[in-house]
Every structure is written in C-alpha cells, then in structure tokens.
Amino acid sequence: MAHLLDPAGDLETTLDDAGLKNSSVREYVRHWAELTGAQRVEVVGAADDARLIEESLAAGEIQHAGAGRYYARSYAKDTARSEERTIVATANPADAGVYNNWHPSSKMRPLLEDRMRGASAGKTMYVVPYLMAPPGSPLEPYAVGVELTDHRTVALHMIRMARCGVEYVNDLAEPEKFVRGVHVTGDLENLGQGTPGDQRYFVTFADERTILHFGSSYGGNALLGKIAHGLRQASYDGWASGEFLAEQFMLIGVTDKQTGRTWHICGGFPSASGKTNLAMMLAPDSLRDRYHVEFYGDDIAWLRVDPEDGKIYAINPEFGVFGVAKDTNEVTNPTALGSVAPGTHVLFTNVAYNEHTGDVWWEGRTPVPPADLSGWRDWTGQLISERSEADKDKPWAHPNSRFTTSLRNVPNIARDFENPKGVPIDAIIFGGRTRDREPLIRAITDLAEGVYDGLTLGAEATFAAEGVDGQLRYDPMSMRPFMSYPEGAYAAHWLRIIGAAKVKPIFAHVNWFQRDPDDGHFLWPGYRENLRPLLWLLKLKDGEVQGRRTPVGIVPTEEELDVGGVDIKPEDLHKVLSIDSDRWTVEMTRREQHLAKFDGLPEEIWAAHRRVAEALAAEVD
Ligand code: GTP
Numbered sequence: 001m002a003h004l005l006d007p008a009g010d011l012e013t014t015l016d017d018a019g020l021k022n023s024s025v026r027e028y029v030r031h032w033a034e035l036t037g038a039q040r041v042e043v044v045g046a047a048d049d050a051r052l053i054e055e056s057l058a059a060g061e062i063q064h065a066g067a068g069r070y071y072a073r074s075y076a077k078d079t080a081r082s083e084e085r086t087i088v089a090t091a092n093p094a095d096a097g098v099y100n101n102w103h104p105s106s107k108m109r110p111l112l113e114d115r116m117r118g119a120s121a122g123k124t125m126y127v128v129p130y131l132m133a134p135p136g137s138p139l140e141p142y143a144v145g146v147e148l149t150d151h152r153t154v155a156l157h158m159i160r161m162a163r164c165g166v167e168y169v170n171d172l173a174e175p176e177k178f179v180r181g182v183h184v185t186g187d188l189e190n191l192g193q194g195t196p197g198d199q200r201y202f203v204t205f206a207d208e209r210t211i212l213h214f215g216s217s218y219g220g221n222a223l224l225g226k227i228a229h230g231l232r233q234a235s236y237d238g239w240a241s242g243e244f245l246a247e248q249f250m251l252i253g254v255t256d257k258q259t260g261r262t263w264h265i266c267g268g269f270p271s272a273s274g275k276t277n278l279a280m281m282l283a284p285d286s287l288r289d290r291y292h293v294e295f296y297g298d299d300i301a302w303l304r305v306d307p308e309d310g311k312i313y314a315i316n317p318e319f320g321v322f323g324v325a326k327d328t329n330e331v332t333n334p335t336a337l338g339s340v341a342p343g344t345h346v347l348f349t350n351v352a353y354n355e356h357t358g359d360v361w362w363e364g365r366t367p368v369p370p371a372d373l374s375g376w377r378d379w380t381g382q383l384i385s386e387r388s389e390a391d392k393d394k395p396w397a398h399p400n401s402r403f404t405t406s407l408r409n410v411p412n413i414a415r416d417f418e419n420p421k422g423v424p425i426d427a428i429i430f431g432g433r434t435r436d437r438e439p440l441i442r443a444i445t446d447l448a449e450g451v452y453d454g455l456t457l458g459a460e461a462t463f464a465a466e467g468v469d470g471q472l473r474y475d476p477m478s479m480r481p482f483m484s485y486p487e488g489a490y491a492a493h494w495l496r497i498i499g500a501a502k503v504k505p506i507f508a509h510v511n512w513f514q515r516d517p518d519d520g521h522f523l524w525p526g527y528r529e530n531l532r533p534l535l536w537l538l539k540l541k542d543g544e545v546q547g548r549r550t551p552v553g554i555v556p557t558e559e560e561l562d563v564g565g566v567d568i569k570p571e572d573l574h575k576v577l578s579i580d581s582d583r584w585t586v587e588m589t590r591r592e593q594h595l596a597k598f599d600g601l602p603e604e605i606w607a608a609h610r611r612v613a614e615a616l617a618a619e620v621d
C-alpha cells in the first residue's frame with residue numbers, strides 16, 4: 001500500500017495509514033517535510049521493497065541486471081564518500097579532535113537548514129525507520145533511527161543495509177530516543193563538487209543525535225544508517241554513555257569442525273584494505289575439511305562487555321553488505337559472487353552494464369573485458385563501442401563501484417548472526433596495506449600495547465596527493481574518516497572498555513600486502529590463505545604454540561605456521577615472518593610525531609610506545 005500525501009492531503013492520515021504511532025517521530029517528520037518542502041511523504045520499510053523496485057524500474061532510476069538483480073548509476077561527480085565535506089558538530093569546543101573536523105553546531109545548523117529549505121520541492125520524502133542492531137540487542141536503545149530521504153534509490157539501499165520498518169520505532173521505551181537523519185540530495189549538477197564553491201555538507205550533530213546530509217546520493221554520504229549513525233554517532237554515544245565501542249571492523253567466526261569449537265575475531269582495516277574479502281573468506285582447500293569461516297559483518301562492529309560473564313561481545317549493526325566490486329571474482333571471493341547471484345535482489349552501482357543482456361562487469365571480474373562490445377556501457381552510461389581513442393583504455397566500472405546485498409544472501413553467513421547478544425570476542429586484529437616492514441602477523445598480549453598498535457595503524461599512501469610515498473597515512477583503528485570525538489579520549493575509552501573485560505582478547509597486527517622490493521610481487525598469496533596466520537593466533541592464545549618474541553610482538557616460527565599446500569617460496573615465507581629492526585626504528589619516530597598530535601593521550605599508551613621503542617633500540621645496538 002502506498003502512503004502518499006498529495007499537496008492538499010493530510011500528513012496525519014498518511015502516517016496513520018502507515019501505522020507510524022511514535023508521536024516524536026511523527027513530529028520530526030512533520031517538521032522536516034515542511035522545511036524541505038517535499039510534495040509527498042511516504043513511510044517505507046522492508047515490506048515495501050518489491051513495490052519500490054517496480055516504481056524505480058518504471059521511472060528508469062534502476063534497470064534489470066538479470067533475474068532479481070538491479071543496476072543503478074550515480075551522478076558522475078558523486079561516486080564516493082567525501083571526507084573533506086564531512087563534519088562532526090556539537091555545542092562543546094572540547095569535542096574537537098584531530099580527525100573529526102569539528103565545527104560548532106550553532107554555525108552548522110543554519111547552514112544546513114538554509115541548503116535544505118525547499119530543496120525537496122516536488123519530490124517525495126521517504127520516511128525510513130530502521131534499527132542498527134539485531135533486534136533485542138542490549139545496545140538497541142542506541143540503534144534506533146529514522147532516515148528521511150528524498151531519493152528513492154537511497155531508500156532501496158537502506159532497506160538492504162539496515163532492518164527497516166515502523167515496528168522499530170513504534171514501541172520505544174523512550175519514544176523520543178532515536179537518531180534523526182535527514183538526507184536531501186540537492187541539485188547534483190550545480191553543487192560545485194570538489195571546487196572551492198562546494199555546496200555539500202555531511203554533518204553529524206553528535207550531541208543532538210541528528211545527522212543532516214546535503215548534496216549527494218552515494219554510499220556513506222546518503223545511507224545515513226551505515227556510516228553516519230553506525231560509526232560516527234554510535235562511537236560518540238558509546239563514549240558519552242561509557243557503554244560500548246563502535247568501530248569500522250569486520251567480524252568473523254572460525255569453527256574447528258573436529259572439536260566443534262568456535263572462535264570469534266573482529267578487526268579494523270582502513271577502507272579498501274580487505275575487510276569484505278576476509279569476512280567472506282572460504283578456508284583453503286587443504287583446510288576445508290577441518291575449518292569453516294562464518295561471516296558476521298564486513299564493515300562495522302559494536303563491542304561491549306557483558307556484565308554476566310565479563311566477556312567482550314560484538315554485534316554487526318548492519319543488515320547488508322555495501323561491497324567493493326573491483327577485483328571480485330571466482331578466485332578472490334567466490335562468496336561475494338554468491339551473495340549477488342540471481343534472485344538476491346542485489347543493487348549494483350556504477351559497474352559497467354549491458355543494456356541488451358542485463359549483464360554487469362567490473363575490472364577484475366574476468367581477466368579481460370567482454371570481447372563482444374555490443375550493448376556495453378561504462379559506469380557513466382557511455383557506449384564502450386563509441387568511445388574515443390583517448391578514452392578507450394579507461395576503466396569500464398568506477399573503482400569505487402559497489403554491490404548492495406542483504407546479509408541473508410551471503411553464503412557463509414553465520415547461523416547465529418541475529419543473536420541479539422552478539423558473539424564473544426577472542427581476538428582483535430588490525431591490518432593495513434604495507435609493502436615492507438609489517439610481518440604477516442605479530443601478536444600482542446598486553447592491552448595497552450594492543451590499543452597503541454591500533455592507534456598507529458595506517459595504510460600506505462598510493463598517490464602523491466594522498467601523502468608521501470612509502471609513508472603511512474595513519475588511520476587509527478581504521479576510524480580516521482569516522483572519528484567523532486577527540487583521539488586522547490578515544491584511546492582512554494578503549495582502555496576502559498576492554499580493560500573492564502574479565503576475559504581479555506588477544507591483539508594482532510596482520511599484513512597481507514608485503515611486496516618483493518625488486519619485482520613487486522606479493523610475498524604472501526593472501527585471500528583464503530589468510531586463515532592460516534589467524535589459526536596460529538588462536539593457537540597462541542590457547543598456549544598450543546609459543547612463537548618467537550620480538551620487540552613489536554610475537555611472530556610465528558616457520559614450523560608453527562601451517563603452510564601445507566601454500567604456493568610460497570621459502571625465502572618469501574622467511575621474509576614475511578621477519579622483523580626489520582632498522583626499518584622499524586624509522587617508523588617509531590614517525591609514530592611519535594603522529595601520537596603527539598593527540599591531546600590527552602593516556603600515559604599507558606605513551607608507556608607502551610616507549611617499551612616498544614626501547615626494545616627495538618636494544619636490538620639494533
Ligand atoms: P570498505 O568497504 O571500503 O571499507 O573496504 P574493505 O576493507 O571491505 O575492502 P575490500 O575487502 O573490498 O578489499 C579491497 C581490495 O583489497 C580489493 O581490491 C581486494 O582484491 C584486495 N584484497 C583483499 N584481500 C587481499 C589479500 O589478501 N591480498 C591481496 N593482495 N589483496 C587483497
């Protein structure tokens with residue numbers, strides 16, 4: 001049933017018909033419908049998906065991509081999250097950190113309201129009530145939200161990425177406690193994206209639990225449940241309440257089929273460093289009879305200590321995957337292909353599309369692009385067959401093209417992925433892209449050293465514009481773009497939450513990306529084989545292996561790491577299990593400069609830094 005408001009219609013009747021009972025939500029809808037000037041209001045949830053899909057197809061906003069699969073293109077200057085235009089605003093200047101791009105709410109509120117005023121004229125405002133948690137989770141009070149969006153495709157994404165429907169807001173213990181998210185697309189062709197006159201603003205008013213995003217319809221800029229609520233708002237709430245952590249973490253289970261025992265591992269990797277691939281990992285063939293990897297989440301985890309057993313529990317607040325398409329294929333990630341198979345109702349964005357067959361393609365899907373060009377259009381909509389000589393080698397798909405699919409479609413989804421309590425965490429890992437220095441895995445047993453390691457996580461700069469070649473772009477805990485409060489307080493909050501656990505997780509730093517300095521090949525084969533260092537870590541935690549102590553943690557001995565059937569040269573294996581103390585010493589100076597930027601960093605973190613630095617110095621002498 002459609003819930004429409006014609007210009008002369010009655011909003012109250014529309015909300016009644018939709019079964020939206022929460023009076024605070026109704027008041028909020030009324031306020032923003034008036035301010036944005038939307039012509040109609042429609043309340044939508046998961047039950048409306050099929051109808052919304054039909055309407056979007058009829059309107060030409062999306063296209064069929066085979067049976068039960070859909071395709072959309074975004075505006076060409078609107079293809080990724082914008083870090084420069086993303087802001088955290090509060091009333092308190094003390095909330096300013098190094099990375100949260102803090103501004104006073106008194107300044108940002110009017111700016112956003114000005115841009116949004118009347119900007120949805122003639123459009124439908126979709127009201128999307130949602131829950132960022134498995135229903136019944138102890139963290140549910142922080143997970144309730146309502147996104148208002150004037151873009152139908154954004155509503156389709158929300159329905160895939162979050163649990164959506166009026167039932168999530170109707171019976172709240174505190175009816176006014178929900179995150180208020182307003183998304184207004186704006187006139188995409190006249191926003192000056194990336195110019196000095198850029199009109200876009202993506203603001204989280206963290207102390208008001210309000211998110212106002214203007215000027216995009218792509219990804220984290222527009223799906224407010226995922227990044228803005230699930231990470232920025234939630235990490236602020238977790239800190240303000242003292243109750244939990246919200247991190248850009250993947251979350252997996254590893255089951256030993258022989259003993260029936262399951263471990264859970266979560267961890268942060270900067271964007272595009274392999275979280276989705278790791279979470280969807282199949283055990284390598286030679287270990288498949290013994291181990292099974294289960295998917296809980298690929299991008300966000302919320303962590304809390306359970307008062308009953310003192311263990312750390314993690315949930316994935318999301319309901320879907322917004323995965324990078326590039327390089328996804330039968331070898332790198334067969335599970336991802338399974339999750340976008342016919343009938344999954346997946347929505348592809350900005351991949352290449354064949355208008356005759358409905359096929360989709362992206363770089364790395366097959367070694368070379370389809371030979372028969374007929375019907376193929378690139379992500380901008382241009383026919384490949386009509387490309388100019390200058391354009392003919394350009395990628396067919398945008399490098400940040402993605403697929404949006406529900407968790408239920410993921411072939412290795414954990415049986416208990418909806419368990420409201422979450423799963424107990426055995427290990428927390430960090431990993432970046434590092435071509436040298438970082439070994440395959442180094443385990444850390446001390447809490448402060450583990451947190452210190454997370455704070456000094458980084459990914460290599462790949463373009464001159466992003467940083468100095470070969471130096472890390474630090475990305476603490478992989479939260480740099482999502483940080484909502486000061487880093488010193490963030491570190492203290494981590495020490496407090498994990499410190500309160502009776503049963504501590506083991507930490508580790510991993511690196512799948514070490515390269516040969518001469519020919520550039522990856523020293524470690526990666527992907528499915530990444531299970532092997534993780535199994536070693538779990539054995540270390542259980543005292544079954546001892547590893548080799550180094551100044552920067554415990555690394556596996558060559559005998560301990562099970563590499564049966566792995567295609568790796570002995571000298572490469574030796575290299576990925578070694579510590580280059582000289583190279584590490586250089587890194588320690590950079591770390592010190594990095595950490596010195598953070599006010600109020602707990603003394604425990606500095607002490608951890610000094611311990612590692614002194615141990616390295618002793619080794620180099
Ligand atoms: P966001 O969704 O942006 O947060 O990214 P993500 O962390 O989920 O990254 P994703 O899993 O999509 O990986 C990004 C890139 O890393 C892809 O091009 C993968 O092919 C590549 N990758 C992932 N795992 C490995 C690995 O083990 N080895 C190598 N060499 N590349 C990998």
Ligand code: SPV
Nearest residue numbers: 081219220226227271299
């Ligand atoms: C990321 O960029 O880390 C993402 C995609 O997970 S987005 O939702 O667009 O932020």
Ligand code: MN
Nearest residue numbers: 248271272299
């Ligand atoms: Mn991410």
